[in-house]
Amino acid sequence: NAGVTQTPKFQVLKTGQSMTLQCAQDMNHEYMSWYRQDPGMGLRLIHYSVGAGITDQGEVPNGYNVSRSTTEDFPLRLLSAAPSQTSVYFCASSYVGGSIDGYTFGSGTRLTVV
Amino acid sequence: GDSVTQMEGPVTLSEEAFLTINCTYTATGYPSLFWYVQYPGEGLQLLLKATKADDKGSNKGFEATYRKETTSFHLEKGSVQVSDSAVYFCALAPYGNNRLAFGKGNQVVVIP
Numbered sequence: 001n002a003g004v005t006q007t008p009k010f011q012v013l014k015t016g017q018s019m020t021l022q023c024a025q026d027m028n029h030e031y032m033s034w035y036r037q038d039p040g041m042g043l044r045l046i047h048y049s050v051g052a053g054i055t056d057q058g059e060v061p062n063g064y065n066v067s068r069s070t071t072e073d074f075p076l077r078l079l080s081a082a083p084s085q086t087s088v089y090f091c092a093s094s095y096v097g098g099s100i101d102g103y104t105f106g107s108g109t110r111l112t113v114v
Numbered sequence: 115g116d117s118v119t120q121m122e123g124p125v126t127l128s129e130e131a132f133l134t135i136n137c138t139y140t141a142t143g144y145p146s147l148f149w150y151v152q153y154p155g156e157g158l159q160l161l162l163k164a165t166k167a168d169d170k171g172s173n174k175g176f177e178a179t180y181r182k183e184t185t186s187f188h189l190e191k192g193s194v195q196v197s198d199s200a201v202y203f204c205a206l207a208p209y210g211n212n213r214l215a216f217g218k219g220n221q222v223v224v225i226p
Contacts, residue, residue, distance in 0.1 A: 004157075033214075042203065042218035043158075058213065090157055092214075102148055103214060105157035 002027050006091050006106035013081040013113045021076040021109050023091030029104070031094045032074040036060065036087040037108075043090065049074055050096075081113045116141040116208045120217035128225050129196055135189040135220050137178075137204035147171075147180055147187040148205040152219070158203060161189075199224045 007022045025032065033048035045058030049068040063085060065077040074093075078085060088110050092103040121136040139147065146165045150158040162171030167182035178189045187204060204217040 035216075040218060043216040045213055048213065092158075102150075102160035102163055103158075105159070107155075107157045 004091055004093055004104050004106035006089075006109050008109060009107070010110050011112070013078070013111065015081060015083060015113060017081050019078050019081065021078075021089055021091075021111070023074045023076065023106060024072050025074075025091075025093045025104070026072065027093065027104065028071060029093035029095055030071065031096050032068065033058070033092050033103075034064070034066065034074070034076045035090045035092065037090060038087050046076065046089075078111075083113045085111065086113045087111060116145065116206055116213075116215050118204050118206050118215055118217040120204050120220055124221035124223060126223045126225065127194060130193045131224075133189070133191045133194045133198070133222065135202055135204075135222070137187045137189065137217060139185050139187065139204075139206050141185075141206055141208055143209040145209055146207040147178070148207070148214075149176070149178055149187070149189050150203040150205055150216075152201040152203065154200070161202070194222075194224045196224045196226055198222060 004025045030051045034046040035043040037043050044060050046064050047066040049055045052068050052071050055066050068074050088108050090108050091106040094103045117140045119138050148163045149161040151161045152158045162173040164171040164180035170179045176191045178187050201219045201221050203219045206215045
């Protein structure tokens, strides 16, 4: 089925560890983004990309890196995990940013940092 | 900057009751407006949208009207079901901007 695939679904990290959250889409969407969802905070934009080779920061980029080498993939890297990064992470894509067709979301990665 | 404000707190109501969730926005120009729904353990799904003033978006019995004069996009459903229990997010896409801005969401619990 076409859509946005995120892996893993669940992850527990120790403080200071690094990891990569994977996001892949098969809809040929140019725009991809990462959000984190925290209780009472809604969704906050971490990083986004308007096409292969182009990325930019969102509201809360500190502690995260991204790259976009292909149209399909947009991994999110945690460089040195901290308890404050415990959250649910969502990847979303669309044909263009701010698209009137809305975004397609993945099912999320629940990350716990201990 | 562009932002969305949703009413505070969860919403608990009985089956077949009328649901309203308030959403107001701040934006320059002519944004597109959306409601997304998140069922337990899942990602967000687009529920409905409106792209210009006075447009009414509708889907699955839910409706919302783009009111530029009051900068609002309130979500309504005339008779809710238990299956409507979810978190509902209002969102805004500024014209010509790459970022989708979300409200904080409202948990809706429908009791049989």
